[in-house]
Amino acid sequence: MSLWEYANPVRFLRLSAKAQPVLWVAAGLSLSLGLLWGFFGTPDDMRQGSTVKIIYLHVPAALMAINAWFMMLVASLIWLIRRHHVSALAAKAAAPVGLMMTLIALVTGAIWGQPMWGTWWAWDPRLTSFLILFLFYLGYIALWSAIDDPDTAADFTSVLCLVGSVFAVLSRYAVKFWNQGLHQGTSVPVATGGRTISDVFFYPLVLSMVGFGLLFIALVFLRTGTEIRQRRTRALLARARRGG
Amino acid sequence: MPELGKYAAEVLSAYAVSLLLLAVLIWMSLRRDRRAKAALRAAEEGRDA
Numbered sequence: 097m098s099l100w101e102y103a104n105p106v107r108f109l110r111l112s113a114k115a116q117p118v119l120w121v122a123a124g125l126s127l128s129l130g131l132l133w134g135f136f137g138t139p140d141d142m143r144q145g146s147t148v149k150i151i152y153l154h155v156p157a158a159l160m161a162i163n164a165w166f167m168m169l170v171a172s173l174i175w176l177i178r179r180h181h182v183s184a185l186a187a188k189a190a191a192p193v194g195l196m197m198t199l200i201a202l203v204t205g206a207i208w209g210q211p212m213w214g215t216w217w218a219w220d221p222r223l224t225s226f227l228i229l230f231l232f233y234l235g236y237i238a239l240w241s242a243i244d245d246p247d248t249a250a251d252f253t254s255v256l257c258l259v260g261s262v263f264a265v266l267s268r269y270a271v272k273f274w275n276q277g278l279h280q281g282t283s284v285p286v287a288t289g290g291r292t293i294s295d296v297f298f299y300p301l302v303l304s305m306v307g308f309g310l311l312f313i314a315l316v317f318l319r320t321g322t323e324i325r326q327r328r329t330r331a332l333l334a335r336a337r338r339g340g
Numbered sequence: 341m342p343e344l345g346k347y348a349a350e351v352l353s354a355y356a357v358s359l360l361l362l363a364v365l366i367w368m369s370l371r372r373d374r375r376a377k378a379a380l381r382a383a384e385e386g387r388d389a
Contacts, residue, residue, distance in 0.1 A: 135355065136342055146344040149351050153358045196365045198357045207354045211347055311362070318369050323375040332383040 105324045111216075112317045119314035128269065130156075133300035140295075150208045151293075152301055158220035161229065164194030164312060165264040167259070172254035182320065184250035185327065187257065189319035193312055195233035202226060221281040225266040232260035241294035264270055265285025272293035298313075 102108045134152035141148035171187035175181055187196055205223065206216040217223065243249035293301070344351050 102389075131355075145347050146342070146351050147347045149344075150354045153354060157358065171349070180384040192369075196361055197344065200361055203357050203361075204354045207350050207357075211350055315365070315369055318373055322369070322376045324350060325380045329376070329380045329383045332380075332387055336383070 100178075102177075103182050103193055105182055105328070107168055108182050109321055109324060112321050116314060116317050119317065123307055123310035123314050125307075126303050127311060130300050130302075130304030130307050134297075134304060138296055138300060140157070146210055147211055148297065150204050151297065152304040154201060154204040156305040157197045158226070159305060160312050161194055161198035161201050161226070161309045162264050162267050163309075164197060165229065165232075165260060167316070168194065168257050169261045169264075172257040175250050176254050179265050181250075181327070182324065184246075184254070185323035186316060186320045187253070188250075189323050190312075191237050191240070191297060191318045193315045193319070194337060195230070195237065197308070197312070198226065198230045198233055198265065201231060220279050222267065225263055226285060228263045229260070229267050232263055236260065281325070 102111055131152055135149055138149065140146045168187040168190050171183040171190070174183035175187065202223075205226075209218070210216050236253055239253050239256055240249050243252060
C-alpha cells in the first residue's frame with residue numbers, strides 16, 4: 097500500500113480512527129510517566145537547584161515547536177507539488193498545536209531564565225528566533241482565516257511556511273550560528289549523539305519528549321479529521337444552496 | 341511533594357501554566373471536532389432528506 101493512498105480523505109479518516117485511541121493512550125502514559133518521574137523522582141541540580149525540573153516541559157515543548165513547523169513544511173510542499181488536500185489540511189491542523197508548543201517553550205523558558213540568568217527575557221539569538229517562530233505561527237493561522245477560498249489559502253500559507261522554515265532552522269541552530277547569548281547549547285544533540293546531562297535527568301526527559309511527540313501526532317490526526325469534516329460540510333452546504 | 345526549596349514558585353508555576361495550556365489545547369480540539377461531526381451529520385441528513 098502506498099503512502100499516497102492516505103491523501104484520500106476517507107482513507108485518512110479510517111486510518112485516523114484506528115490510530116487515535118492507541119496514540120492518545122500512548123501519549124497519556126508516556127507524558128504522565130515522564131513528567132511524574134521528572135518532577136518526583138529526580139534530584140536537584142548542583143547549580144540550578146529544583147529549577148532543573150522545568151527541563152521536562154521546556155525541552156520537549158521547544159523540540160515540538162520546531163518539529164511541528166517542519167511537519168507543516170513537508171505537508172505544504174506536498175500540497176504545492178501534488179495538490180493533495182489532506183496534506184494542506186494537515187499543515188493547517190498542526191499550526192495551533194505548534195503555536196501552543198512554542199508558547200509553552202517561551203513561557204517556561206522565561207520562568208526558568210528569571211532565577212538562573214536574572215532576567216525573564218534577553219534578545220539572545222535562540223530566544224529571539226523562537227519569538228519570531230511564534231509570530232510566524234500566528235501569521236500562518238491568521239492567513240488561513242483571512243482568505244475565503246481554501247485552495248488559495250493553502251497556496252499562500254504554504255509559501256509562508258517555506259519562508260518561516262528559515263526561522264525554524266535558526267531556532268534550532270541559533271546557538272551554533274552565533275556563539276553568544278545567554279541560552280546554553282542543546283543538552284541532547286540528536287545529530288552527534290553526545291549529551292551534556294546525566295542519566296538521572298536524561299531518561300525522564302526522553303520519556304517526556306516521546307510523550308510530547310505522541311501528543312502532537314494524536315492532536316494532528318484529530319484536528320486534520322476536523323478540517324476534512326468541515327471542508328466536506330461546506331461543500332455539501334454549497335451544493336444544497338446551488339440546488340435550492 | 342518533593343522539596344523544591346527557594347525555587348518552588350518558579351517550578352510550580354512552570355508546570356501549572358504548561359499543563360493548563362495543554363489542557364486548553366486538547367479540550368478546544370475535542371470540542372471543535374465534536375461540532376464538526378455534528379455539522380457534517382446535519383448536512384448529510386439535509387442532503388438525504
